[in-house]
Amino acid sequence: MTDHRVWVYGSNVNTDVIFPGKYTYKVRDPKDFAAHALEDLDPSFAPNAQAGDVIVAGRNWGCGSSREQAVIALKYAGVVAIIAESFNGLYFRNCVNQGVLPIVCEGLAQVTQTGDSIALDVARGEIRAGDQRFTFAPPPPSVQAILDEGGLLPMLQKRFRKEVI
Amino acid sequence: MTGYTFVEKALARAAGRESARAGDLLDVRPDVIFSHDNTAAIRKTFLQIGAERILRPDRVVITLDHAVPAPTTEHALNHAEIRQWVREQGIGHFFEVGRGICHQVISEEALVLPGEVIFGSDSHSTHYGWMGAFGMGVGRTEMAALWAAGELWLRVPEAMRVTLSGRLQRGVTVKDISLKLIGDRGIDGGAYRSIEFSGDALDHFSIDDRSVLPNMMAEFGAMNGYLPPNSLVFDYLETHRERDYTPLYPDADANYSEEYALDVSALSPLVALPHQPDNVRCIADAAGQPVQQAVLGTCTNGKYEDLAAAAEVLRGHKVSIRMVVIPSSSEVLKRAAADGTLSTLLEAGATVGTPGCGPCMGNHMGVPAPNEASITSANRNFKGRMGTTDAPIYLASPYVVAASAITGCITDPREFL
Ligand code: SF4
Numbered sequence: 268m269t270d271h272r273v274w275v276y277g278s279n280v281n282t283d284v285i286f287p288g289k290y291t292y293k294v295r296d297p298k299d300f301a302a303h304a305l306e307d308l309d310p311s312f313a314p315n316a317q318a319g320d321v322i323v324a325g326r327n328w329g330c331g332s333s334r335e336q337a338v339i340a341l342k343y344a345g346v347v348a349i350i351a352e353s354f355n356g357l358y359f360r361n362c363v364n365q366g367v368l369p370i371v372c373e374g375l376a377q378v379t380q381t382g383d384s385i386a387l388d389v390a391r392g393e394i395r396a397g398d399q400r401f402t403f404a405p406p407p408p409s410v411q412a413i414l415d416e417g418g419l420l421p422m423l424q425k426r427f428r429k430e431v432i
Numbered sequence: 433m434t435g436y437t438f439v440e441k442a443l444a445r446a447a448g449r450e451s452a453r454a455g456d457l458l459d460v461r462p463d464v465i466f467s468h469d470n471t472a473a474i475r476k477t478f479l480q481i482g483a484e485r486i487l488r489p490d491r492v493v494i495t496l497d498h499a500v501p502a503p504t505t506e507h508a509l510n511h512a513e514i515r516q517w518v519r520e521q522g523i524g525h526f527f528e529v530g531r532g533i534c535h536q537v538i539s540e541e542a543l544v545l546p547g548e549v550i551f552g553s554d555s556h557s558t559h560y561g562w563m564g565a566f567g568m569g570v571g572r573t574e575m576a577a578l579w580a581a582g583e584l585w586l587r588v589p590e591a592m593r594v595t596l597s598g599r600l601q602r603g604v605t606v607k608d609i610s611l612k613l614i615g616d617r618g619i620d621g622g623a624y625r626s627i628e629f630s631g632d633a634l635d636h637f638s639i640d641d642r643s644v645l646p647n648m649m650a651e652f653g654a655m656n657g658y659l660p661p662n663s664l665v666f667d668y669l670e671t672h673r674e675r676d677y678t679p680l681y682p683d684a685d686a687n688y689s690e691e692y693a694l695d696v697s698a699l700s701p702l703v704a705l706p707h708q709p710d711n712v713r714c715i716a717d718a719a720g721q722p723v724q725q726a727v728l729g730t731c732t733n734g735k736y737e738d739l740a741a742a743a744e745v746l747r748g749h750k751v752s753i754r755m756v757v758i759p760s761s762s763e764v765l766k767r768a769a770a771d772g773t774l775s776t777l778l779e780a781g782a783t784v785g786t787p788g789c790g791p792c793m794g795n796h797m798g799v800p801a802p803n804e805a806s807i808t809s810a811n812r813n814f815k816g817r818m819g820t821t822d823a824p825i826y827l828a829s830p831y832v833v834a835a836s837a838i839t840g841c842i843t844d845p846r847e848f849l
Contacts, residue, residue: 327623330620330623354624355624356587356589356624357624359624360571360574363585364573364574404455404456404457406457407457407458407459407585409457409459409585410457410585419577420481420573423481423482423580423581424480424481427481427482427580428482
């Protein structure tokens with residue numbers, strides 16, 4: 268179990284409010300993406316987010332464009348997991364490929380508020396919020412391996428460089 | 433216990449599992465993977481990974497189709513780099529400039545088969561649902577990963593059942609069915625879902641008709657599209673196939689998260705107005721809009737029957753605006769040349785380009801000037817899609833494209849049939 272502070276949002280949060288399109292060609296260093304994370308939805312997020320934070324949301328998180336920056340911005344803001352009732356498909360894949368854990372879980376957004384703390388056990392697929400317990404399907408080993416390495420590219424780099432040596 | 437959807441069965445098979453359910457995360461081993469002009473970019477990522485050899489080059493297909501023949505030196509260099517890579521890696525299936533668009537060529541060559549899984553670094557990889565295969569688009573990094581490791585993780589999607597009943601009226605096509613569905617439910621109406629078609633309307637579809645629906649599901653946000661394969665499909669694939677296969681069908685009691693039903697006999701021709709494929713109007717509301725260019729082609733509607741439909745409208749008429757015809761493959765071109773379809777199009781004043789993507793994504797061969805409107809049989813009309821930002825794009829069936837080419841404004845094709 269690890270403890271995490273949560274940021275709670277609603278449904279249909281789209282990639283434009285997660286990382287505004289106007290910055291896609293202007294801001295090039297991924298570390299600078301974080302300053303604009305969620306700026307059109309919650310201006311208090313970027314200045315206050317900390318390493319280890321988790322986002323809790325309703326349905327269809329990350330709908331809109333396929334822009335990977337919408338995951339990278341949250342990642343560099345410190346977000347390690349996003350727990351939503353459902354995800355946009357591309358966003359879900361982008362999360363894993365960028366090393367941010369996406370968790371599909373219903374009901375958590377209704378019982379938590381921004382600033383609350385939750386306990387997360389990824390291996391067991393368990394979340395505790397106050398005295399309530401939620402479950403989710405833990406990622407299979409292959410996806411967990413990608414997450415552990417920080418994403419698809421670093422994972423493959425490690426694997427293939429090792430084979431070469 | 434409820435039955436399984438097509439997508440649950442297909443992905444379980446490709447992951448080497450007994451069964452799978454929507455929501456399961458699987459490591460899927462596709463039967464075939466492919467890329468096109470973006471192969472050189474994928475190669476860079478592949479080398480960055482540190483991999484050296486493609487794992488199963490015999491199951492890799494590469495087509496040159498997006499900018500063919502090369503319009504600039506840069507494009508030519510890109511093609512040259514890809515040819516070199518094909519030789520180095522011993523890629524099993526390589527198709528040169530002019531053979532056609534990836535989806536059409538792979539279908540004609542029967543390189544993927546019913547029940548199989550195919551991933552392409554192209555968003556319209558949903559196309560292969562026409563034969564009852566699972567086709568999905570992947571990103572370039574993911575394609576590099578597939579070259580290196582041969583598998584990709586996937587979350588099994590929920591499925592939506594689309595039941596089509598009745599028979600299309602004359603002048604109305606499967607393109608109109610696709611536009612109707614997308615217009616009704618919006619461009620994210622099928623988000624991350626397997627769109628599984630059923631119903632008696634499908635019995636009347638030709639091979640060319642069948643591919644329009646799953647191809648257009650890319651504009652619906654879907655992960656894939658699926659039509660149950662029938663004897664027409666099996667016969668089509670028979671001469672070229674090199675493997676055995678087992679077609680897959682959803683169970684009658686499969687669990688669909690959503691249903692959509694449509695009586696297609698009530699449909700009239702439709703048009704998607706700029707700048708989204710779900711901005712759909714019936715022909716009566718779109719008619720009269722002036723257009724400066726008509727484009728017939730693309731992986732959606734550049735097939736033989738599409739050319740034949742346009743010829744039907746154009747026979748005995750002349751186009752009043754420029755009309756660019758790009759057959760989706762050399763086979764299509766051959767067939768259209770052999771039976772006179774091509775000469776009908778040329779007689780009417782249309783011009784014909786090299787089989788490939790043509791101006792679909794704005795590379796060349798029909799890029800519009802600013803403020804010039806195009807009517808096209810393509811799938812996507814986002815702003816700037818054809819290479820020029822302020823050039824509005826209207827999407828419609830080959831019939832509508834041909835009729836509009838005669839009059840110079842959007843026109844109901846039934847006037848000419
Ligand atoms: S014809 Fe258009 S949509 Fe089809 S593969 Fe080519 S560029 Fe993509």
